[in-house]
Amino acid sequence: MISSDAHSQKKRTELEGKISDAADGQLDVAGIGRLEHDLQHFPDLQQDYRDIMDMPDIRAAYTANPASYGNDLRMRRTLQLITSASFEIQTVSWFKKYALAASFVIFALASMTQMLMPLLYSGQGDMAFPELLYPYEESHAEAYAIFLDELIE
Amino acid sequence: MDRYSNEAFQKEMVILYPRLNRALTAYLSGSQLDADDILQDTLLKACRNLDRFNGDSGLYTWLYSIARNICIDEFRKQKRRNGRSPVPVEEFKLAAEPSADESENEEIMLLRKAIAGLPDKLREVVVMKAIDGMSYPEIAHITGTNEQTLKSQMFRARKLLAASLKKLGVDK
Numbered sequence: 053m054i055s056s057d058a059h060s061q062k063k064r065t066e067l068e069g070k071i072s073d074a075a076d077g078q079l080d081v082a083g084i085g086r087l088e089h090d091l092q093h094f095p096d097l098q099q100d101y102r103d104i105m106d107m108p109d110i111r112a113a114y115t116a117n118p119a120s121y122g123n124d125l126r127m128r129r130t131l132q133l134i135t136s137a138s139f140e141i142q143t144v145s146w147f148k149k150y151a152l153a154a155s156f157v158i159f160a161l162a163s164m165t166q167m168l169m170p171l172l173y174s175g176q177g178d179m180a181f182p183e184l185l186y187p188y189e190e191s192h193a194e195a196y197a198i199f200l201d202e203l204i205e
Numbered sequence: 206m207d208r209y210s211n212e213a214f215q216k217e218m219v220i221l222y223p224r225l226n227r228a229l230t231a232y233l234s235g236s237q238l239d240a241d242d243i244l245q246d247t248l249l250k251a252c253r254n255l256d257r258f259n260g261d262s263g264l265y266t267w268l269y270s271i272a273r274n275i276c277i278d279e280f281r282k283q284k285r286r287n288g289r290s291p292v293p294v295e296e297f298k299l300a301a302e303p304s305a306d307e308s309e310n311e312e313i314m315l316l317r318k319a320i321a322g323l324p325d326k327l328r329e330v331v332v333m334k335a336i337d338g339m340s341y342p343e344i345a346h347i348t349g350t351n352e353q354t355l356k357s358q359m360f361r362a363r364k365l366l367a368a369s370l371k372k373l374g375v376d377k
Binding site for chain 1: 211222335357
């Protein structure tokens, strides 16, 4: 008895699916013939089938042309919002991708500079500065001082 | 690598926006939610999470999932605020929505009213299948329900609609 009920329930569910297929236009003539034949054993489903097939097309409730939906101004505004949002997203994504690499490069360059500076200027730093400011020039005063030194000797 | 670059996504949106708008208008019929507002939130969220779109489903299906989740959240908020169903059929209006010929207005209005009066789950399936034209596998992907159950839900929805339309005096 339980097995028979289960079988009947399974058949009903299957027929409900077939009725949906028929209403969706998915069944061919042979398929509809088989469905109508099977429905003879289920009078309540047969009545539902007739009611459903007699119903006006639901698609007519909302016109087939989707372009007639949506306020054009609202659509343009939303698309502008997306454009600016995608710019923000791209900037953040770019920052995430390259900011870490860039910071490593800057750190490495700064470290290298710090390490190389003492090597570049070792032993010359003290001399370089005054020489640049006061370049060596032979003067008469200096030549006279040397002459006096030699005279004393 | 993103399946869709931001530029490609924006180009697709120009095409998908009206279709999504129609589906949301039908889904939200009778509620106090505005399809354009939901759509704006959906597209911004999608744009921010574009790198998570792995292409398992179509772009439209992915967007629809996001929109559906936003709607569900909004319905919950409304329910908490109002303490009643988010789709009051009595408040259903046609005036602000696009319509075809004036002569067909009456029937269209009654059809919309019948759809808006369906229980949430059934209305959702009707909108996705009959109005938006999605396939059962696509709907199954979005809702996480198997195809056989979806067909049964579609059958129950149509049965309710047929009864409701009969009561309203709408014939084929």
